[in-house]
Each structure stands twice: as structure tokens, then as C-alpha cells.
Amino acid sequence: MTNAIRAFGWLVPWFFLVSVIVLIVMLFVSRFSKRPNKRDVRETLGLWCLACWYIGVVMITIIPNGGSAPIQFEGEDRARFSLVPLDGWFDQYGLNLTAVRESALNAILFVPGMILTLWFTKMRTSAAFIFLIGFGGLIEISQLLTNWGRALTVTDIIMYSLGTVFGWGICGSHVKRRTLDKPLSTKRIFSKSH
Incomplete structure (x- = not known):
């Protein structure tokens, strides 16, 4: 932390x-x-x-x-993208816990996004999932196109997807079968009688 x-x-x-x-x-x-x-x-x-x-x-x-932006020295070539899933999780010493932790944090980052999207919008679950994965894809494309020391990785997109699935799983019990004309009310969350 x-x-x-x-x-x-x-x-x-x-x-x-x-x-x-x-x-x-x-x-x-x-x-x-x-x-x-x-x-x-x-x-x-x-x-x-x-x-x-x-x-x-x-x-x-x-x-x-x-x-x-990080300083890049002449002749230094940084990887701008990685299309190998779970790239960096394993190195010559075995499991790279730093890379695994960063991937887990990427997944956790998208859990509240799915919960809030399902809770406060009229979006269907499949549309919310596609929208959030598209948002994650835009993030990765912007990391590729900008020169700020970030890289596009397939692992990040996989983790964003996993985070949205976890968010759907957490919120799924509350948003089972609601109609499209009315978003779920916050009254249900904060009411005294459950």
C-alpha cells in the first residue's frame, strides 16, 4: 500500500x-x-x-x-505492448508476485465499475459488460498511443474482464430480474428492514 x-x-x-x-x-x-x-x-x-x-x-x-513521462535513454527500447496472456507472471525465479499483484489490482479496479453500472443505470448486464470491457480496451489503446511509460497488455484486458465478472457476481443477487424502465433504487440498500 x-x-x-x-x-x-x-x-x-x-x-x-x-x-x-x-x-x-x-x-x-x-x-x-x-x-x-x-x-x-x-x-x-x-x-x-x-x-x-x-x-x-x-x-x-x-x-x-x-x-x-519516464526518461527514456537513447538506444533504450521499451516494450509498448504485450499480446501474450499472463506475460510477466513467471520469470527465471518462478512466480513473479509483483506482476500477479498488479494483475489482481487491475481486476479489483473494475469490480466497483460493474456494480455501479448495474445498480444506477438502465443498462442490461450484457451491455454493461461489453461497455466496461470496451472502456478497458480504450485505456489500453491510450496507453499504447501515449508516450507515458505505460504498455498495452492482453493480461490487463483479461483482468478487467475478470473484475467485471466478479462485480456482476457480487451485484447479481440484487439485480436479478429488473425491468429496463426503472433502475434499482438506493432505498433498498439503505433501508433499515432487510
Whole structure:
């Protein structure tokens, strides 16, 4: 955890600033678009949580550690992509726990995205799955196209998919058979009687 704080700790104030700006804009639009009621405010806050998740994922996966591109020396050739699944998990000493941990964190990163998407949108499960995997694919393509020291890897896309499946499994008991015209209410989560 110390390495993560050291690597991404400088992003926390920026994340909060952007999240507050997005919340203000969403509440403003919700307030002046129609007559608000408590359900609209709950849905707006739910969609804000989803927007914050997207912002956080983009900040963690796209922006380089420390906020600047790593120095690349002349003649140094870094791998820009890896199309081998689970590449880096094994090295000459056996199982590379650092690579496995990073892959597990990539999977965990997408669990809340699936839960929030199913909980606060009218999207079907299959559409949410395709949308989130597409979002993960866009992240990987942007890592390939930018020169910020990140690389496109098939392992990351596999882990994003695994995270969305875990999110669906966690949220699946609550979102079994809902209709498309009404998203699941937060009232069910926060009610006193279960």
C-alpha cells in the first residue's frame, strides 16, 4: 500500500477536485432540468459515484506515476505492448508476485465499475459488460498511443474482464430480474428492514 500511496498519492487532491466539480455540474443540471424530487437526487448521486469511478480509473491507469513521462535513454527500447496472456507472471525465479499483484489490482479496479453500472443505470448486464470491457480496451489503446511509460497488455484486458465478472457476481443477487424502465433504487440498500 505504501508503494501505491507513493505512486498515486499526488493524484488524490486532483481526484477530489475533479469529483467535486462533476458533482456540482450534475446537481446543477439535475436541479434545473426538471422538478427535482428525492429519487432524482439519489439517482444523481449514484451516477456521480459512477462518474467518480471512471475519473479515478482514468487517473490511475493513464496518468504516469509521479505525473511525468519516464526518461527514456537513447538506444533504450521499451516494450509498448504485450499480446501474450499472463506475460510477466513467471520469470527465471518462478512466480513473479509483483506482476500477479498488479494483475489482481487491475481486476479489483473494475469490480466497483460493474456494480455501479448495474445498480444506477438502465443498462442490461450484457451491455454493461461489453461497455466496461470496451472502456478497458480504450485505456489500453491510450496507453499504447501515449508516450507515458505505460504498455498495452492482453493480461490487463483479461483482468478487467475478470473484475467485471466478479462485480456482476457480487451485484447479481440484487439485480436479478429488473425491468429496463426503472433502475434499482438506493432505498433498498439503505433501508433499515432487510
